[in-house]
Amino acid sequence: MENKQQSIIINNFTTENGAFYATLNLSFQVFGPALHSAPIVLVNHALTGNSQIIGENGWWNDLIGLNKTIDTAKYSVLAFNVPGNGFDGFIIENYQDFKARDIARIFLEGIRFLKIKQLYAILGGSIGGGIAWEMSALEPKITRHLIPIATDWKSTDWMIANCFLQEQILNNSSKPIEDARIHAMLCYRTPESFTAKFERTTNNELAVFNVESWLLHHGQKLQKRFQLSSYKMMNQLLKTIDITRNKETFEIIASKIEADIHIIGIDSDLFFTADQNKLTYQELKGIKNNVSYQELVSIHGHDAFLIEYQQLHNLLKDIF
Incomplete structure (x- = not known):
């Protein structure tokens, strides 16, 4: 059920800033059935998170696992470590070389390496959701469901x-x-x-x-x-999420994303505010039919996506 950490070496990677890395270590874990034997769900972790989604020290044990919302009897759950998050001992000192889109590109290279043609879903909270947006903007066919939670397609002022x-x-x-x-x-x-x-x-x-x-x-x-x-x-x-940087408008980019987009905001989020999420939803609704906006109601703010499991289950159960 629970795999040990595995690694992919990404060769000759140039960041958007023009920084060249001869090799980058991309580590990952898979939970549930082996890849290609079930629909694959990619989960992107938040700021201090890692690929250990479930199990001991798993940060989303309430949502993912056997007979949970995302059932590891039915879905292969894949999680990459953001290069430089330190979970695999790999460190990046020149952090300003990278933007959120670079990580999305690295994750997409990992997906190609693993010979995954299409994911069933990409979901992520906070920065993980921002990277999910960036991935879908770069590869509009990559997933059937895009589920950005407590995040947005851009970092606001x-x-x-x-x-x-x-x-x-x-x-x-x-x-x-x-x-x-x-x-x-x-x-x-x-x-x-x-x-x-x-x-x-x-x-x-x-x-x-x-x-x-x-x-x-x-x-x-x-x-x-x-x-x-x-x-x-x-x-x-977290500072550099922006699917439109040096590209077309949000409307043009988002209209190409084929996935059903399920935006989940938090009514009390001080970081990625519900107002910004609703604005994104309104803009999307004008160009796409397969988009929804739902909200966690909580006094706990941004962290509610790690606290309000029952509500999150209710919002996600129909997708899974």
């Missing part, structure tokens, strides 16, 4: 601003990963989520507010499992 602050922290702080994570948690959640969780309570032992000790805990936890270069790389990708 607000997103770019937050990523800029993240980069400043990562480059200038004496505890870069911890401090950047603390700031990021404020964007992943909402004021209402914090109120419900902490109610201004204090940790008497540490003589701090519980919200402070929780933020410190998240910072320390990430510091133990994530490398600085990986964080810089993933943050750079």
Whole structure:
């Protein structure tokens, strides 16, 4: 059922910025039936995620697995590691060489290498969904279903601003990963989520507010499992999602995508706002019939796609 990490070597890759890489390591895992023995679902991970979707340390165990929404008895589930995310020990120091579209190109090369003609679905949350958009824009026939969750086809000015602050922290702080994570948690959640969780309570032992000790805990936890270069790389990708960069308009590019597009927003998302998602849906509706917009209703903000499993199940069950 659960494969060990495997690797593909991508040769002679030139990024959009013109940076040349003689070799790039693209690692991946497959869950469920072997490739080509069942419909294939590609899952793209979020910022600090990796290819370990299910199993021990799996980050989407509630959604994917035997008898789950995406049933690994029926579907082969494929997940690539973004090169440089560090999960396979592969690091990229020159993170500014890459944009989200470069990762989409690398994933598509991986799909060609694995001799996959068409995917049943590509789904991803946050940056993973942005890469899914980029993949579909580059290869309009690559998937039957495109499911971008808590994301959009572009990084907005607000997103770019937050990523800029993240980069400043990562480059200038004496505890870069911890401090950047603390700031990021404020964007992943909402004021209402914090109120419900902490109610201004204090940790008497540490003589701090519980919200402070929780933020410190998240910072320390990430510091133990994530490398600085990986964080810089993933943050750079989040900043550079844009399927229209140096290309045609959104309408022209999106009209070529053959997949059914199922946009899932979050009503309280401070990062990829529901308003932006609805705007994307309205634009798509003018040019495509096979498009839908649905929303997770949650006080938890951007992170709701990792929290509200039952709602996500209800929104996805008809597709799977």
